[in-house]
Amino acid sequence: xxxxxxxxxxxxxxxxxxxxxFLVTIVLSVPLGLCLALLRISRYRIVGRLVNAxxxxxxxxxxxxxxxxxxxxxxxxxxxxxxxPDFPAAIVAxxxxxxxxxxxxxxxxxxxxxxxxxxxxxxxxFTYGQTxxxxxxxxxxxxxxxxxxxxTITLVKDTSLIYVLAMNDLLRAARGMVQRDFTTTPxxxxxxxxxxxxxxxxxxxxxxxxxxxxxDE
Amino acid sequence: xxxxxxLHKRFGSVEVLKGVSLSMQKGEVIAMIGxxxxxxxxxxxxxxxxxxxxxxxxxIEGEVMARTDEQxxxxxMPDADVRRICRKMGMVFQQFNLFPHLTVLQNIIEAPMTVxxxxxxxxxxxxxxxxxxxxxAAKRDSYPARLSGGQKQRVAIARALAMEPDIMLFDEPTxxxxxxxxxxxxxxxxxxxxxxxTMLVVTHEMAFAREVASRVIFMDHGLxxxxxxxxxLFADPQHPRTREFLRNML
Numbered sequence: 001x002x003x004x005x006x007x008x009x010x011x012x013x014x015x016x017x018x019x020x021x022f023l024v025t026i027v028l029s030v031p032l033g034l035c036l037a038l039l040r041i042s043r044y045r046i047v048g049r050l051v052n053a054x055x056x057x058x059x060x061x062x063x064x065x066x067x068x069x070x071x072x073x074x075x076x077x078x079x080x081x082x083x084x085p086d087f088p089a090a091i092v093a094x095x096x097x098x099x100x101x102x103x104x105x106x107x108x109x110x111x112x113x114x115x116x117x118x119x120x121x122x123x124x125x126f127t128y129g130q131t132x133x134x135x136x137x138x139x140x141x142x143x144x145x146x147x148x149x150x151x152t153i154t155l156v157k158d159t160s161l162i163y164v165l166a167m168n169d170l171l172r173a174a175r176g177m178v179q180r181d182f183t184t185t186p187x188x189x190x191x192x193x194x195x196x197x198x199x200x201x202x203x204x205x206x207x208x209x210x211x212x213x214x215x216d217e
Numbered sequence: 218x219x220x221x222x223x224l225h226k227r228f229g230s231v232e233v234l235k236g237v238s239l240s241m242q243k244g245e246v247i248a249m250i251g252x253x254x255x256x257x258x259x260x261x262x263x264x265x266x267x268x269x270x271x272x273x274x275x276x277i278e279g280e281v282m283a284r285t286d287e288q289x290x291x292x293x294m295p296d297a298d299v300r301r302i303c304r305k306m307g308m309v310f311q312q313f314n315l316f317p318h319l320t321v322l323q324n325i326i327e328a329p330m331t332v333x334x335x336x337x338x339x340x341x342x343x344x345x346x347x348x349x350x351x352x353x354a355a356k357r358d359s360y361p362a363r364l365s366g367g368q369k370q371r372v373a374i375a376r377a378l379a380m381e382p383d384i385m386l387f388d389e390p391t392x393x394x395x396x397x398x399x400x401x402x403x404x405x406x407x408x409x410x411x412x413x414x415t416m417l418v419v420t421h422e423m424a425f426a427r428e429v430a431s432r433v434i435f436m437d438h439g440l441x442x443x444x445x446x447x448x449x450l451f452a453d454p455q456h457p458r459t460r461e462f463l464r465n466m467l
Binding site: 125134 | 266363
């Protein structure tokens with residue numbers, strides 16, 4: 001029991017790192033994903049193609065590879081080369097990667113809205129921007145809650161990848177103790193922490209879904 | 218009010234409008250009838266920019282929205298002008314196109330608030346008045362999914378009227394309704410006509426066309442074949458295609 005309590009301190013510190021990566025990634029990747037989705041369906045074909053290529057690149061290579069590239073290789077790239085400290089490097093990789101996934105979810109959601117909604121808005125005088133903001137996107141949110149919930153929960157666990165940049169997230173803190181103390185208890189505590197975080201998210205998304213259930217389509 | 222001159226519209230290689238012209242005066246109620254695929258709906262949709270014409274000229278209340286030059290190229294006015302011109306027309310669709318995430322009242326006040334910038338407190342009494350007029354005051358806070366087809370269509374009419382259009386376009390407003398629900402929608406439209414609203418109605422309701430419309434237009438294969446006062450056209454159709462169509466409809 002004493003040992004279990006002694007693991008809590010380092011694991012909580014690790015959780016703080018995990019949560020920071022999680023929150024900053026969400027705050028950056030959701031709006032970025034929305035922008036990408038809107039560009040992807042834009043009437044300028046070339047823009048859509050570029051976004052498509054970006055999404056292919058981001059979904060087609062491992063997130064870990066992207067993170068390693070940004071941390072180790074980016075400084076040597078001409079023109080855009082910058083040397084980022086570990087936390088910003090991780091955030092950039094996560095945000096760019098998750099934006100690609102969110103973009104696809106948003107795009108599918110936007111394209112699932114009936115053409116009649118655009119026409120109904122257009123004959124009332126709405127501009128494209130007003131139609132998106134007031135009519136289409138509010139309906140998209142309801143439809144994409146389940147996949148967004150999935151993606152968000154995956155992100156909580158994906159944050160453990162930052163160990164490759166030697167950052168002390170929850171999982172790396174646990175592994176450190178396991179190797180030091182020859183016991184698997186820290187793993188179990190870490191699992192409980194992950195479950196707790198995903199439980200909070202699951203609840204949150206369930207409440208949102210309930211709120212949007214006031215109307216049917 | 219509406220001047221459409223020699224409208225041509227192609228979908229790929231199919232020519233849907235082959236030179237359709239229409240002049241409409243204030244307060245007129247015109248019914249457009251004709252078989253499916255004759256181009257009536259497309260014509261209506263060209264008038265308010267839901268479809269782009271390939272050739273011809275459209276002017277609404279004296280303002281040109283699209284014109285064709287000598288070389289046969291069709292030009293539209295800038296987007297903002299087109300939007301402003303189109304706001305003079307309200308439209309009611311076959312499929313209602315209500316906004317499912319908004320209540321009945323919100324459906325009606327959304328456009329006046331967002332597009333015209335009218336304050337919520339100012340528009341709500343007017344929206345309630347419109348709801349009263351279409352007989353749906355009690356449904357104010359319901360979501361569209363809870364309404365019958367006829368009720369949805371009456372909300373759609375109220376929503377269009379909230380923008381205070383000078384002209385109302387109806388694209389087969391009762392075609393998606395059960396027969397026993399068409400009556401309530403037609404009553405609302407009849408009431409509008411009695412208030413001298415300028416109306417252009419694409420419809421399969423021959424009784425409505427005969428009783429309410431001042432003029433009836435018969436279209437077939439992208440052309441207007443006959444255009445006459447309602448009682449004349451129904452009593453004595455001139456074109457063989459009109460005669461055949463009316464025989465099948467009645």
